[in-house]
Amino acid sequence: MTDGKVQPTEREQLRERCEREDVIMFINSCFAATRQNEYYTDLYRTSVSIEFLHRYVLINYRLLYARTLAAGINHFNQQQIIFNLLEAGAPADTKQRTEEGALIATALRKLPANRVYALFVRLQQNRVNNRRTRAVIKSYLAWRREPEFDAIKYRNKYRAAAAHIHSRLDEELGLFLFERSSQKSFTTPLLNQYRQAQYSAAAIYELPFTVAESLAQKHQIPRDVFLKKIEPKMTAAEKLRLQSTAARTKGVEIEFDLSRAGLTKLALYILSLKQSQRAARADELQAALKAAADKALTRAPLSLGRVATILDRSRSATGSREKRNRPLAVALAASSLLRRAATEYRAFWTPAWGENSFEFLTHAAGQTALAEPLLDALEWRPDLIVIVSDGYENDPPQLVDQVARVYRDAIGKTETPEIVHMNPVFDADHYAPHRLGATIPTVGLRDAEDIPIILGFAKFTAGTATLDELEQYLALRVNRMLNSDGT
Amino acid sequence: MERKQPKTTDCLETISLKGLTLAPSQVLGGVRLVPVLRKQVREDLRLTKRPYYEDIAAVQIDNKTAYYSYIPHAFIADWTNDGSPAVAYGTQIRSNKSTKTSDGTAHDLGFMTARVMKKMRAREDRNRLRFLPMDVSMEGFLALHFGGPDIIWEEYSRKAIRDGLSPRSETTIPGRWIKGLEDALRVFEIHTNQVGSLVFVGDALASAFIVSHPDDYRALHETLLTDDYGELLYYYGLYAQENGLNPDEIDADRVQSMKDLRTEVARVRSDWSQLHTLMSDNLLGCPVRYEMVYRMGPFHLQRFMTELNPKTENHIGESIVRKNGTLEYLKTYRLSAAQCRRAYLLMQLADSNWSLDACAEKLTCTRNELIFRFEKAGFGYLFHRHVLEEVRSEFRKQSWH
Numbered sequence: 001m002t003d004g005k006v007q008p009t010e011r012e013q014l015r016e017r018c019e020r021e022d023v024i025m026f027i028n029s030c031f032a033a034t035r036q037n038e039y040y041t042d043l044y045r046t047s048v049s050i051e052f053l054h055r056y057v058l059i060n061y062r063l064l065y066a067r068t069l070a071a072g073i074n075h076f077n078q079q080q081i082i083f084n085l086l087e088a089g090a091p092a093d094t095k096q097r098t099e100e101g102a103l104i105a106t107a108l109r110k111l112p113a114n115r116v117y118a119l120f121v122r123l124q125q126n127r128v129n130n131r132r133t134r135a136v137i138k139s140y141l142a143w144r145r146e147p148e149f150d151a152i153k154y155r156n157k158y159r160a161a162a163a164h165i166h167s168r169l170d171e172e173l174g175l176f177l178f179e180r181s182s183q184k185s186f187t188t189p190l191l192n193q194y195r196q197a198q199y200s201a202a203a204i205y206e207l208p209f210t211v212a213e214s215l216a217q218k219h220q221i222p223r224d225v226f227l228k229k230i231e232p233k234m235t236a237a238e239k240l241r242l243q244s245t246a247a248r249t250k251g252v253e254i255e256f257d258l259s260r261a262g263l264t265k266l267a268l269y270i271l272s273l274k275q276s277q278r279a280a281r282a283d284e285l286q287a288a289l290k291a292a293a294d295k296a297l298t299r300a301p302l303s304l305g306r307v308a309t310i311l312d313r314s315r316s317a318t319g320s321r322e323k324r325n326r327p328l329a330v331a332l333a334a335s336s337l338l339r340r341a342a343t344e345y346r347a348f349w350t351p352a353w354g355e356n357s358f359e360f361l362t363h364a365a366g367q368t369a370l371a372e373p374l375l376d377a378l379e380w381r382p383d384l385i386v387i388v389s390d391g392y393e394n395d396p397p398q399l400v401d402q403v404a405r406v407y408r409d410a411i412g413k414t415e416t417p418e419i420v421h422m423n424p425v426f427d428a429d430h431y432a433p434h435r436l437g438a439t440i441p442t443v444g445l446r447d448a449e450d451i452p453i454i455l456g457f458a459k460f461t462a463g464t465a466t467l468d469e470l471e472q473y474l475a476l477r478v479n480r481m482l483n484s485d486g487t
Numbered sequence: 488m489e490r491k492q493p494k495t496t497d498c499l500e501t502i503s504l505k506g507l508t509l510a511p512s513q514v515l516g517g518v519r520l521v522p523v524l525r526k527q528v529r530e531d532l533r534l535t536k537r538p539y540y541e542d543i544a545a546v547q548i549d550n551k552t553a554y555y556s557y558i559p560h561a562f563i564a565d566w567t568n569d570g571s572p573a574v575a576y577g578t579q580i581r582s583n584k585s586t587k588t589s590d591g592t593a594h595d596l597g598f599m600t601a602r603v604m605k606k607m608r609a610r611e612d613r614n615r616l617r618f619l620p621m622d623v624s625m626e627g628f629l630a631l632h633f634g635g636p637d638i639i640w641e642e643y644s645r646k647a648i649r650d651g652l653s654p655r656s657e658t659t660i661p662g663r664w665i666k667g668l669e670d671a672l673r674v675f676e677i678h679t680n681q682v683g684s685l686v687f688v689g690d691a692l693a694s695a696f697i698v699s700h701p702d703d704y705r706a707l708h709e710t711l712l713t714d715d716y717g718e719l720l721y722y723y724g725l726y727a728q729e730n731g732l733n734p735d736e737i738d739a740d741r742v743q744s745m746k747d748l749r750t751e752v753a754r755v756r757s758d759w760s761q762l763h764t765l766m767s768d769n770l771l772g773c774p775v776r777y778e779m780v781y782r783m784g785p786f787h788l789q790r791f792m793t794e795l796n797p798k799t800e801n802h803i804g805e806s807i808v809r810k811n812g813t814l815e816y817l818k819t820y821r822l823s824a825a826q827c828r829r830a831y832l833l834m835q836l837a838d839s840n841w842s843l844d845a846c847a848e849k850l851t852c853t854r855n856e857l858i859f860r861f862e863k864a865g866f867g868y869l870f871h872r873h874v875l876e877e878v879r880s881e882f883r884k885q886s887w888h
Contacts, residue, residue, distance in 0.1 A: 040515075040674055315676040351679065367510070367522070367676045371752050379745055394676060396511030396759050402737045403752065410742045 020467040023064050024460050025432045026057045030073035030081075031444030031454070032433050033426035037320035039327075040392060041428040049428035050080070058084050062091065066100045067474040069107045070481040072453040074446040078107050079119050086123060086133045101132070102482050108140050116140065117154040120161035134165040147173055148190040153208045209234045227252045236260045240269055258288035263296045263337060264447040267329040270360045282358050289360070293333075293340040300452040304384055307342035308377035308417075309335055310370060311349050312389035317364035319425075328364050330424040331388040333448030335359055338386060346380055348373035369395040370436070371403050374419075378407055384418050386451075390425040391434030391442065401437020408439065420458045422451070501772050502791070502806070504764070506813050507697070509685070511759040513675055516667035517727020519690060520675050521763045523683035523697050530572035532699045532786060532807065532815050536560045536707055537617070541593055541602040546619070546626075548607065552633075552653075554626050556619075558602070559713040561590065564616045564807065564816075568784040573614070590617065608781050608788070616783050620818050621715060623780060624790040624805045628822075629655050632833045635869070636841040642858075643841075647869045652833075657826060659715035665693075665724040672712055677705055683817070685767055686711060688720045689727035692767045692800060697817040699807075717823030734758035769793065769800035770819060785810045795831045797824070829864045836861075855881050 008016065035047040054077075057065045069081055082104050090097045108116055120137055123129075141161065144150055151158045151173055159177045162169055175183045176191050186192040194211070196203040201219035204212040209230055216226040227246055231254055234242070239256045246254045261269065270278060270285050278285065317328040336359075339345045347359065350373045351366040370393050377385050393400055408416045422445040423433035435442040441462035443454050459465050460473070510522040537560055544558040565573045591604035607626060608618040635651030636643050662668050665688055675684075682704045683697030693716055698704050735758060737751045764771055773793050781788040790805040804819030822830070839845035847857040858870060858878045867875060 316674065365677070365679075367513075367678050375745070375749055375752065394511065394513045395678070396756060397514075398733065399737075399752065399755060402755075403748065406737050406739045406742050406748060406751070410739050411745065411748065 016467050019061065020460075020470060022057065023061055023467075023470060026053055026065075027068055027071050027073065027457070028442070028444045028461060029053055029426055029432050030068060030071070030077035031446050031450070032074070032424055033444070034074065034076045034323075036322040038323070038425055038428075039316040039318065039320055039390065040425075045428040046426060049431055050077075050426070053431050054080055054084055058088060062088075063096060064471070064474060066096075066103050067478050069103045070477040071457070071474060072450055072477070075111055075115055078111060079115050082107060083119055083122060083128075086130070086136065087126065087128045089130055090132045099478070101136075103478065104136055105139060106481055108136070109143065113144075113150065114154065117150075117157035117161065120164065121157050124160050124164040129164065137161055137165045138167060141167060146190075148176075148188050149208065151177060152190060152194050152211055205229050205233065207233070209238050224249050224252045227254065231255070237265070240265060243269065244272060258284070259291045259295075261288075261292060262447070263289070263292040263449050264329060264333045266292045267333040267336070267360070267448070268325060271325045271329050271332070271363075275361065275363070278358075278361055282361075285360060286358060289333075289336045290340065293336040296337060296449040297340055300449070302337075302341045302452040302455070304338070304342045306344040306380075306382040306384070307338050308345075308380055308382040308385050309338055309347045310373045310377060310385065310387045310389070311335055311347055312368055312370070312387075313349050313362050313364050313366075314351065314368040314389075315365050316368070316390050316392055316425075325364070327388075327390050327424045328362070330445060330448055332360055332362070334386065334388050334422065334445075334451060337448050337451055344382075346377070346382070348377055367395040368393050370400040371396070374400050374403050378403075378412070378417070382417050384420070387419065387421040387436070387440070388445070389421065389423065389436070391421065391423050391427070391436055393436060398437060401439050404437070405439040420455065422454060500777070501774055502770055502804075502814070502817070503772060504814065507682070509760040509763040510678055510681070511756070512687070512732070512763060513671075514729060514732075515671040515674060516729055517689050517724055518665070518667045518671035519687035519730075519732075520671055521685040521687065522678050522681045523685065523695075524678055524680050525682040525699075525701070526680070528680065528682070528700060529570065530700065531570045532564065532566045532809075533573045534698050534700075534703045534707065534816065535563045535565075536710060537563055537590070539590075539602055541600040543599065544591075544602040544604060544619075546604045546607050546622070548626065548630075552630075554607070554622070554629070556622055556625070558619055558622060560620075560710065561617050562620045563611070564618070564783065564786075564788075566614050566784050566786060568614070570785075614784060616781065616788070618781070618788065620710075621805070621820055623788070624792075624803045624818075624820065625657070625715075627778060627780075627790045628792065628803045628830065629657060631830055632837045637837075638841050640841060640843065642843055642870050642874045644869060644871045652866075652869075658718065659820075660718050660721045662712040662714050662716055664721055665716060667724060667727070669712055672709060675708075677708060681705075684708075684711065685763065687766065688716075689723035690730055690732075690766065691720070691723055691821075692770060692802075693717075693720045693723075693821050695767070695770060695802075695804070695817055695819045697814060699815040714818075715820060717821050717826060719823040720821065732762070734762050770802045770804075780805070783807075786815060795822075795827055795834055797827050797831045801827045801830075825864070829866070832861060832864055832866070 029050065033046065033050045035043065035050065037043045038046060065081065066085060069078055085100060085104060091100065123133055141147065147170065155177070162177060169177070172186050172188050172191060176186065186195060193203055193206045197207055197215050201221055204215045204219070207215070212230055212233065227249060234254070239254050240261050242254055243256060246252045258266065266288060311331040311334070313328055313331065317331065318324065319326040335347050349362065350369055352373065368389065370387065370389060374385070404419055419440050421436050421440045421442040423442055424445045425433060426444070427434040433442055433444045441458050443458050443461050445451070445454055460470050504523070506526060508524050508526070510524055512519045512521040539558055539560055542557065544556060546554045548554050567573045591602055594601045594603065607623060608616060611617050633652055633655060635647045639648055668688070680701050682699065682701055683695070685692060686694045694711070694714060696711060698707060734755060737755060742748050742751060770793065775791040775793050777789050777791040779787055779789050786807050786809055788805065788807050790803070792803045793801050795801055801822045802819045803822060804817065806814060807816035809815050835850060836846050839849055843854050843857060847854045850857065855878045858874065859882065861867065861869060862875060
């Protein structure tokens, strides 16, 4: 060899490609997959598929498997990875073990508490009780700021976790969890409040909302009275969630600041409103979407030039019962985000009907026809085209890929805009989000807020980057995750 | 069934999709659904569904004949004579309490419920017709040579001469039994101006369903599941694979500009339509025997049957046709192979004046073979016992040589 480098043999090349594709497929799926029903596949097939994928990657690429925790994947898959890593036991290599441990601890602290406690219960039920598991649970419990609050809110789960690792608890907390009936009163105010609330209807309003809710039923407090009084104790997410039920209860209005909600959550909320309500509150909702998009962009900056989006509002964007309207909401949120991030922006909704003045007045119906909107978008000559769709193109099938390929080969040549397909839906049969074709790279998308990360990841799914680059990318993200302030 | 020639010539000679286009199909598992789109929607004929909850329905056809079937629903057709929009009002009002309605009487027999109706088709108002979908054509199919032999040849049994082929029965499979159909209908994305669907199971045409208005289609989409299908399609459903099917790709050599690319996309779209037309060539464009059933203002309700060729697909069905020949309603049923065989044999026999020898000669087989075929097809009761015994013993003897 002239350049002194040893050329990889064909066998090695094949191996490299195989590994790269496996890992990319896995990370890609981890953005979108959950153990839930989707429009086209049911819960059973999705869960079998995603669990197989986890096991396969864990056994073959353990290092990359652990590092995926830092790739910005969704909570469900983070939880799954942590469970599998703990179940598999610590690796022998010290360096790898340290890194894994740090990743697990950091990821746990970033997960919502309910998911973490659910994970602990799962560990207990599956009798995973190695030394590392005990250490992980112990350090997490020690890290929580208000153990009494957790003990009240996640009572059974907290008890299960504490018992599982034989944790030495604070004396009152231990009594509260394990021998509550024998205890007359507590000195910790929150625990005492909880004890009192068992007997007095007036005492429940100091407790967290979800705990108070069940006690309110026990004391037979009317719903409207309860909602009015508990309002200061509700979190922003709880307020958002309860907007529609509160509207059905007479005389209650839960004050909610729309600007506090995340972009995709807000889009979901808007789509859950009736068409007439949406139209009546149009300006307010539009402003809230804009504010949410701006907030998401300050957290993860992104600036783009001319951007065109092709947004799928076909019937399958209604999602499933568990994920009602989710694909449509992601498309709506993505549109709001990219509109703010781009200097020039155009959205092409498909199927195209009479254009509404506000995007959120849309609803999902009709077929998935992506070819014509792509033609329109290409004619506008943008720098970047983002397609948000579940990938089940059916009018006609596989045409959008052909259009993209022929345009690149025959018309656009080097000036062809970059086309990225973002898919919020996991396809269980192919272990990855459904692809539109070989020309268009497909990435999984959980929330529209993740688009800046996802755009960075898209070059790997396009197949142009090598495994080394992917490893570097992951290592970089791991580094960033571990060395940012570990709160 | 006597073939009445209609006085007017606006009946269908062939089933053609005039004014309709086929959009690219949507596939789930072995089921392929092809949307049928209508460019110009006229509002003067509307269809609605009236569900029945009884296990069985009996319909009196004439004084001597009755038709028994499981009937999930009836269709109500509303039309106007002058082309103004018809509103399908009033059909929503159903009385559940009284058992006696304009649709006959519902009986609760304890072990099952039954509905007895006077007519297959009943005019309920000046411009409203109630009819039982598919049963209209199924009745016509069953009535095929119902009367049995016209000439009393000596081979025929006394029962055949006395009662004809009564009772003739056919068994069908509900759509729910076809694997994958329910899911395919659920996830199917209905087009905005879609008025119908062609249903393929294992890429064989199972049924065609077309109505006149997109709103009606959206409401009636799910009735495809309660429809009947031939038992053959049940097996097709079991063994069918998901088939990829694509017309020619975009030809990159012919594309120089955006305009070329658009033309090519349009070309691929029209290729899809042609492809689906080709796939249903045993129904579309085939000569059919038709029979006028009911005249409803500017429309005709008619039933039809493709030529009963046992080697190809055969469909029976019914349609509502506008005076100018536009297809406003179409529903077809693919006969299973056994059903085709039965109808084919009967028709051949009737065409040879019920003479077994003449028929055998026509079908180039021996008389014994023909009788054997009839027996296998389920028409053994046509013949005298001694005739059948003779055939059997002949075959037994032959098998030793």
